[in-house]
Amino acid sequence: MDALIKHKDLIKGIALHGLNPQVGNDNVLEVLEAYKTIDSTADVLVECATCNNIYAGTFKLIYAYCESVNWFIPLPKSKK
Numbered sequence: 870m871d872a873l874i875k876h877k878d879l880i881k882g883i884a885l886h887g888l889n890p891q892v893g894n895d896n897v898l899e900v901l902e903a904y905k906t907i908d909s910t911a912d913v914l915v916e917c918a919t920c921n922n923i924y925a926g927t928f929k930l931i932y933a934y935c936e937s938v939n940w941f942i943p944l945p946k947s948k949k
Contacts, residue, residue: 870906873900873904873931876899876900879896880931883897883922883925883932887922887925889925890924900928901913904931904934911930
């Protein structure tokens with residue numbers, strides 16, 4: 870989980886702004902490995918001539934997950 874927070878800007882860049890890192894980028898691989906512990910079904914398209922950004926779909930999924938859990942920041946406990 871720490872890798873997802875550590876690379877928050879990279880995840881946002883790929884998911885929202887179309888950043889297109891090179892295949893084998895160490896930071897990208899670290900994010901993918903960290904996310905596999907959450908969802909082992911997330912796949913990255915194999916590199917092909919027609920794919921402009923093989924990471925876009927997967928990183929949109931990762932970004933949506935991180936947003937849904939508020940980037941792992943615990944919510945304050947309500948006082949009773």
